[in-house]
Amino acid sequence: MALAGVAAGATVISSKAIEKRLDDEIALAKKNGIDLEDLYFDIDVPGDAYPFGDAEGMDWVPKDWKPPKKGDARFLPNRMLGNVQMRNKMFALSKQCKEKGIDVEDISVPFDQYEGEFDTNQKRMMEMRRRLGI
Known part of the structure; x- marks a missing residue:
């Protein structure tokens, strides 16, 4: 029982750390003028159209x-x-490449x-690093 309490506490701490890091990264992105709009919903999603068209069979979804x-996050x-x-x-x-x-x-x-x-961000990053010689 005590182990479950420790695990729950660790999960809460971990979640808070992720949220803090996310806030920091979002602030950096905004400072650099990086567009993040596509990571947020741009419309109110109707309750009967999400996630599977109706609420039937959604007993696994929390009551609240x-x-x-x-404006809600997509992820x-x-x-x-x-x-x-x-x-x-x-x-x-990209900035390093431009500077050089x-x-x-x-x-x-x-x-x-x-x-x-x-065709992926990872491949693009590797190519930029290759071109930079890092």
């Missing part, structure tokens, strides 16, 4: 569950943190307009 509203804090960190890292690498006169325009295009070898 509410459909997302405009849980852990995934949001990863998304925002990736954007901040890409920004920093290294052209990365060929891989700095939206994915829906891109056809090529660097």
